[in-house]
Amino acid sequence: MENTPTLVLNDNVRRLIDAIVIAEQRHLAERRSEEACACTEGMFPRNLPTSRRSFVFAAGSTAGAVLAGAASAGEQKAPPGAQFYEVPADPTKELGRPVGADGGYGSRSQFETEVRWRFPTANEYTSWSMSPLDKIVGNLTPSGLHFERHHGGIPTIDPSRHMVFVHGMVQEAKKFSIADLKRFPSTTRKYFIECSGNGLTEWVKPTLKSVQGTHGLISTSEWTGVPFATIAREIGLKESAAWVLAEGADAAVMTRSIPLEKMLKDAILAYGQNGEAIRPEQGYPLRLILPGWEGNTHIKWLRRLELSDKPFMTREETSKYTDLMANGKARQFTFEMEAKSVITFPSGEMKLPGPGFYNITGLAWSGRGRVQSVDVSTDAGKTWYPARFDTVPEPISTVRFSFPWLWDGKAATLQSRCTDETGYVQPTLAQLIAIRGANGPFGSIYHLNAIQSWAVSADGSVSNVHA
Amino acid sequence: MENTPTLVLNDNVRRLIDAIVIAEQRHLAERRSEEACACTEGMFPRNLPTSRRSFVFAAGSTAGAVLAGAASAGEQKAPPGAQFYEVPADPTKELGRPVGADGGYGSRSQFETEVRWRFPTANEYTSWSMSPLDKIVGNLTPSGLHFERHHGGIPTIDPSRHMVFVHGMVQEAKKFSIADLKRFPSTTRKYFIECSGNGLTEWVKPTLKSVQGTHGLISTSEWTGVPFATIAREIGLKESAAWVLAEGADAAVMTRSIPLEKMLKDAILAYGQNGEAIRPEQGYPLRLILPGWEGNTHIKWLRRLELSDKPFMTREETSKYTDLMANGKARQFTFEMEAKSVITFPSGEMKLPGPGFYNITGLAWSGRGRVQSVDVSTDAGKTWYPARFDTVPEPISTVRFSFPWLWDGKAATLQSRCTDETGYVQPTLAQLIAIRGANGPFGSIYHLNAIQSWAVSADGSVSNVHA
Numbered sequence A, B: 001m002e003n004t005p006t007l008v009l010n011d012n013v014r015r016l017i018d019a020i021v022i023a024e025q026r027h028l029a030e031r032r033s034e035e036a037c038a039c040t041e042g043m044f045p046r047n048l049p050t051s052r053r054s055f056v057f058a059a060g061s062t063a064g065a066v067l068a069g070a071a072s073a074g075e076q077k078a079p080p081g082a083q084f085y086e087v088p089a090d091p092t093k094e095l096g097r098p099v100g101a102d103g104g105y106g107s108r109s110q111f112e113t114e115v116r117w118r119f120p121t122a123n124e125y126t127s128w129s130m131s132p133l134d135k136i137v138g139n140l141t142p143s144g145l146h147f148e149r150h151h152g153g154i155p156t157i158d159p160s161r162h163m164v165f166v167h168g169m170v171q172e173a174k175k176f177s178i179a180d181l182k183r184f185p186s187t188t189r190k191y192f193i194e195c196s197g198n199g200l201t202e203w204v205k206p207t208l209k210s211v212q213g214t215h216g217l218i219s220t221s222e223w224t225g226v227p228f229a230t231i232a233r234e235i236g237l238k239e240s241a242a243w244v245l246a247e248g249a250d251a252a253v254m255t256r257s258i259p260l261e262k263m264l265k266d267a268i269l270a271y272g273q274n275g276e277a278i279r280p281e282q283g284y285p286l287r288l289i290l291p292g293w294e295g296n297t298h299i300k301w302l303r304r305l306e307l308s309d310k311p312f313m314t315r316e317e318t319s320k321y322t323d324l325m326a327n328g329k330a331r332q333f334t335f336e337m338e339a340k341s342v343i344t345f346p347s348g349e350m351k352l353p354g355p356g357f358y359n360i361t362g363l364a365w366s367g368r369g370r371v372q373s374v375d376v377s378t379d380a381g382k383t384w385y386p387a388r389f390d391t392v393p394e395p396i397s398t399v400r401f402s403f404p405w406l407w408d409g410k411a412a413t414l415q416s417r418c419t420d421e422t423g424y425v426q427p428t429l430a431q432l433i434a435i436r437g438a439n440g441p442f443g444s445i446y447h448l449n450a451i452q453s454w455a456v457s458a459d460g461s462v463s464n465v466h467a
Helices: A013-034 A178-182 A213-215 A230-234 A260-266 A429-436 B011-033 B178-182 B209-215 B229-233 B260-266 B428-436
Strands: A127-130 A148-150 A162-168 A174-177 A187-194 A216-226 A243-248 A254-258 A268-271 A287-289 A303-309 A339-346 A358-366 A371-377 A399-407 A412-420 A454-455 A464-465 B126-128 B148-150 B162-169 B173-177 B187-194 B218-227 B243-248 B253-259 B268-273 B287-289 B302-306 B340-345 B357-367 B370-377 B399-407 B413-419 B453-456 B463-464
Touching: A174 A178, A174 A230, A178 A268, A187 A268, A213 A339, A216 A230, A216 A287, A216 A358, A230 A260, A230 A268, A243 B229, A243 B370, A254 A260, A339 A371, A339 A412, A358 A371, A358 A412, A371 A399, B173 B178, B173 B229, B178 B268, B187 B268, B209 B340, B218 B229, B218 B287, B218 B357, B229 B260, B229 B268, B243 B260, B253 B260, B340 B370, B340 B413, B357 B370, B370 B399
Parallel strands: A162 A303, B162 B302
Antiparallel strands: A127 A148, A162 A174, A187 A216, A216 A268, A243 A254, A243 A303, A268 A287, A339 A358, A358 A399, A371 A412, A412 A454, A454 A464, B126 B148, B162 B173, B187 B218, B218 B268, B243 B253, B243 B302, B268 B287, B340 B357, B357 B399, B370 B413, B413 B453, B453 B463
């Protein structure tokens, strides 16, 4: 590690580099005259910078995202979450940016334009935004792209004033500050969170065009916090306690009733996400994590836990978040998210440039535990092949799968099917509707975990279909 | 999921909330008059907002970080990586921020002030910045706080123009764009990267005061990319090939020679970090990941791989990144990072408020595989106790450990000791110096993996010591 500002390069290496650079420049000149590969469209901005003064970014989302502060032609602005820097003709010929120029907290590259897409609800406070699953790699969701679902906007909370009260059927009611919670031993686990409304537009007919729209209400993070079991030991529970009301500090004062058994099994009072404080949209400074259960129960901005012998029958578990069945009755407290999977490449609104090799890839998950296996079909479910795992399967976490496909150029229908460690197999839409019916406002609403179909036409275009 | 803007709250719930809010306000008024717990100092900004118009942030780093754009008194600015928002007196009484107000890519809370600390090298281009290990939770490093080590600044690279050339002793030299690489099956794994210079100031005497300074050149991310083995199959290797030169596209044109055996075993050409594109400081758009090997070999901004039958003897493996031994000879190609651990709480510059329970916690890692066990001592290594793991140990990844400690208020010396799955035990500094000597410019320079000692004095102050 040198402490001097001089950059001394070995002459032989420099000569070699110069030769390479000349070859690279020649290659790049050739490459720029070629037609861009349609297959990779959308991975990078379409309007590539051709000079320093005409730097324009395209919207990153195929589902219709509007970039706040997006550049108009000729302006030098970066997409959300990035800083703009000039692009040198040859980065080896001039010094880069200094260490610390970002103030000590880094941001993504200006060339990365993917954003969450807000579903066009009547207002922006009771709304949701969806993760760009077609752009995400691996199985962790970048914190800045974690899906959102808010019922009264995102509150701004000072963590030094925030408290969580634990009371009701307990030996001693107590309140805990975030600093108090950080004095307990912590646990860190990777879990997905999926909104039970993920796919609500897709029951009756294929509606949203991209995988961000059909499946973007799932994200995966590493969560750090204190197990509720630790808190329970601290306060002591009364024998009659059987349910816990969890309440948020947002304008909706979101409340859900959770069986005590689940709370003691694996619930976490989480103050950390992906190594740092939980993000404001995800409940800063404290969120209840209920591994594998519907997202709505993971109460954000958590400020109160009340122990009781029965559920509280709040609005969000009576008029909302119940499942109307075919016979007109409704299922209540359908907490567990069943096994599900989706192909993210190729997926809706993409276009394959022509016959040849494609690495089909996607995500699979189950609220019941580990994903056991994923199968892929290219003929609408007539034939199934086992996919491989590109990430290590972990309990109640997304796993990245892939399958090598040699496309012959004929129309094809791509599907994936997840089996979890309990033996549960992801159903077809027909199988699901046979049980659940389709007599709700969107057909049904919640807990759509059916097999997704993407049609590839002979021209290579990919679209959302029911098959 | 409602589509209407009306927020309807159950009257009973509202009444209950009002009662709670009154209780909470009373409690908060009491709490604000109490002396802040010295133990939690540094976890939150010291100058808490007392009104909307006097919002000041303190520097987040105990190691002397200067916040770029930090607020002067009375200004309303957020720390790096955050947006400023007004704090409502009661977040349940007014709507929060709308979904999408951030442009679709979120940022951290304005109350989170931790930053990377730049080591004060003579210039800012050939320099490094250190992760705030005392602030990080779990075992993943937030992408914005991943340590940096640059030899010629951070280049700005357009990914659509970037190529990696693979040539030399191969059957067919090829160049790959990022889009080309994304067409191959990917792999995603969590690995730490540690600079071999981590701790270089600590050989002779304790120098830097906080754990950010002594150990902050280690970070952990999930990396996604194409195994080099896949590329090797694509191009075909000549039988004589035994080494690979990896070259970066920065102003330093960083180059290192890597044994082919390692490249084929587990090297990844990584374009992804924590679910999104690799960050600019970490090599955007492409970095070589060499699991468990010294950080310098993980070539950033990767643009060339040359196969050869011998190492290239570049500057960074001859005049730098070698280990001068006690006998005056130097070890070369000391790639593997040995087992190491450090207590992050309590650690240097913290102060314990008084005798009582403390959850000692820290990080352990090994470049050779999984961490097998971690022991903790509170008496300078005379007695050792097994620590528990708060995260699941994974190969070549940091694991979070903890140990419950009832401090009696007397002077104590805290240590942690890591044993990896090969049976290797983290040495004391004396054991390490007996082999390595201390005749380099800083005593020695690289590969300091000795046991770290933190002295707790009777007044609760914690400091960096050699014990």
